Amino acid sequence: MVTFQEISPADFFYRNRDIAGFTNPSRAIFASVRELVENSLDSADQMSITPEVYVRLSEENSGTAAESGNGVYRLKIMDNGSGISARHIPSAFGQVLFGSKYTLKQARGTFGLGGTMAILYGQITTHKPVLVKSSTGTSKIYEYKLMIDIQRNRPLILDRKTRRNKEQWRGTIVEYSLEGDYLRAMSKILEYLKQTALVTPYADIRFVDPKGRLYMFSRATKKMPPPPTETLAHPYGVDVETIQRLIRVTNCRNLLDFMRKHFHRVGQGTSLSFLDFAGFIKAATPQRLKPEDVTKLVETVNKHKKFRKFFSTVSEEEIKASLKKTKSQNMIDFMKASFPNVDRTIILRLLSSAGFVRTKNPRKLKPSEIVRLVRMMKRFPDFLPPDASCLSPLGEDLLRTGILKELKPEFIAVSQRKPSTYAGHPFIVESAIAYGGDIPKKDDFVVYRFANRIPLLYDEASDVSVKVIRSINWRRYKVSSGMPIAILVHVCSTKVPYKTVGKEFIADRPEVKSEILNGIREVARRLQTFLSKQEHRAKEKRRLSVFSKYLPKIARFSTDLAGKEKEPNIELLLKSVSKFEEQGA
């Protein structure tokens, strides 16, 4: 007999923790550190506070993990972020898919999944509760001891305390136990922290590892990128479900207002044009117009300067006369026939102002109409592209600061592309190339990949940036193998096209791919200029050394041959070598 049962989201992730990156003890400990650090950074960013994050990983029942590295660890993360209000603490840490990030603006996390997933993982491997302390800077600090009821996806509060917040501390402390393998995860964790420090140069990150070693990633600047603003959905990016949800909550009575109010960068004009394009506009029939309607039309024209400009010659008599003759079935066609030189959008605006067009109440749309609406949204060519105010790229200056801080290169070029979109999601690509300094000389480039300021460390070969880098003919940019070169690609988006929930690599979206390619090319060209100059300098140095090696010898032997006492002065000749070299270049 087949049995059906519902499972909770917590249960689902419990059973499928692989998809969130908790594959094995070493991946799990890495993912735990990462998820909680990201939450901390996000909570400080949201408040425009320069983040201070302290991470401590220690061994529980010390000695058990000594040989294999596999053991039980206690993870503590402390930040100076926004803090969480008392009533949200249990759900934020004890309920999967509860979070502050279900909005359309850029943040490191997107699902409200990672942090709780880390805690869930700790619970299932050690069966111990999590301790959460938080304050939003009020007079109180709240302390919770929580566990997750996995089957019901509900927090279980084991203990709750309230303390006085004398020092007005603000932030969150999370502490819990988990099974993991630090020895095998160590290099990834350190690499993750280093890259996080690189892409968050305004953050102070400290990490104490189980051996008691302190790693400090100090901030290099107090400047922060401007915070992103929340944004409406863009018509290109919505699906039927989104429309249905909007219809349920909207108080708009017609589609015209509905489009304007719930979609990103859609105004009166765009809304009219789109609904006209999609066939959702019903215009009055010319033959049924009453004399007072004609009067109203002419009045509307005269009232607004924007219409007078186009319809200045109109008079009631003329319109009435042509109305009698016309065969047009609706006012739009009639107006278009009468004023062939006037743009259709203007006509739509006029008729709309005069009240001759109607659109349906969104609540009354039939399912087939909703599907048509969505389909037409994707086809309509004149929606404005989403603006990037909902994005928070790092900016060229901060990117440069971060790279200088962590890699100390000889040369650096950074580029921020203009905002672009894929499937209605805005995105910005930032790229950088660094040469020399702490970058190792390897056959291949060191590639740093970031998405919404998260370092991506796994599955490099599958990532779109790596594919783009491989597709470039680097010899064109005077780059040869064995050069100490690091390439950095940062994709910011309200929806980063990850391939997996584990946030490890970015998928091949053609729009994203081409932006990455252009970004890398831009910095590669600047690297080429640098390398050419360097090559030129090296060549000149070699040249000069050749001349200064041989000219004195020629002088000496000629003097001897000629039987002279004093050698000729060759200083001027040596000087002129570098001079005519510059002229030749």
Add this chain to the structure above:
Amino acid sequence: MKSKEPESSAKKKSEKVLKDLRGFGSNLYGQMEKGKFPWVEMPSRSTENIFYSPDVRQYILGDKSVKRSARNIRHIKPFTQMVWAGFFASELVKNRKTSTLRDVYYSAQAYEMSFKDQPESNNIITDLETTTGFAREDFNVFPEERSAIFGDLTIEYTVPGYEGKQLNLTSHPDGVMIGPSLVSSEFAKTGCDKVIAIEKGGLFTRFIEERVHEKFNALLVLTAGQAPRATRHFLNRLNRELELPVFIFTDGDPWGMHIAMVIISGSANAAHLRGLTTPDAKWGGVYATDIVDYKLPSDPLTEVDIKRLHELTKDPRYTGDLWKREIKTFLKIKKKAEQEAFSRYGLTYIVDKYLPAKLEEMAD
């Protein structure tokens, strides 16, 4: 006996060498004093600038010249090496020391002028030859000695410690090595009326044993294969200063024939030099026709031999009737014979029968 020509004086020659080297150095010195990058111009030695001159009867360089300038990054190293070589040569001549190409290669290292390899240093010496017009022997740079001379010629040494000392070249029965001391010596007197040059050591010894020098009143010269440049120069002097006709005897194959030809007309490699050829010298055999006429024991020509013969037919030096005839005969009979092949008729046959017949034939 003829009187010596004044220019033959080895002493005068070395004075001229020193004077020209000083001029070479002064020229460069002057250029640098004027604030210019030193440079020299010399005839190009590239193959398209090497021509055979029927008038001079040897290879000569054409009108093309190359400019070597210290201003050019690719030239400055070889240029410096050449100036150094000039300096080194002038030291040798001044101090009357001799040296070899190998010495030159190693000496350079003492001046931080390392040559990449022996060919590079050889090439620089050749550059100096081309620029100054002197042969390396004039700079006291000699090849390894392997050729020898025997016969009634009295020479007078000019080398340090032997100045004025005389030697008759019959004094040692193995012959006297043609080395720097001999080459730089003056000719005092001779009773000979011809020079016989022989390719191989065995035959040279036989000729001495059989007293060819007395019987034919000849100076015997062993070339020991391809004659070294010092030996070719020496033959030139014997011919020019003492007016002795030169007869050459080699193996009967294309290589032997070419040994004779290089003595007579020189090589393309030495197109920039004069005084290394003896245009009036004559090749006496072994001819291809001798192989037939004397029924000599022979070996078949190899593919390489035949290829070489075809090359020689296109060589501008091989225009005389004798040469054409012999090349044709070689290609016809496809056989070759060594000088020793005459021993088939007894050890003295070559001296008793063949040599007189040949000398008579060539005297015509």
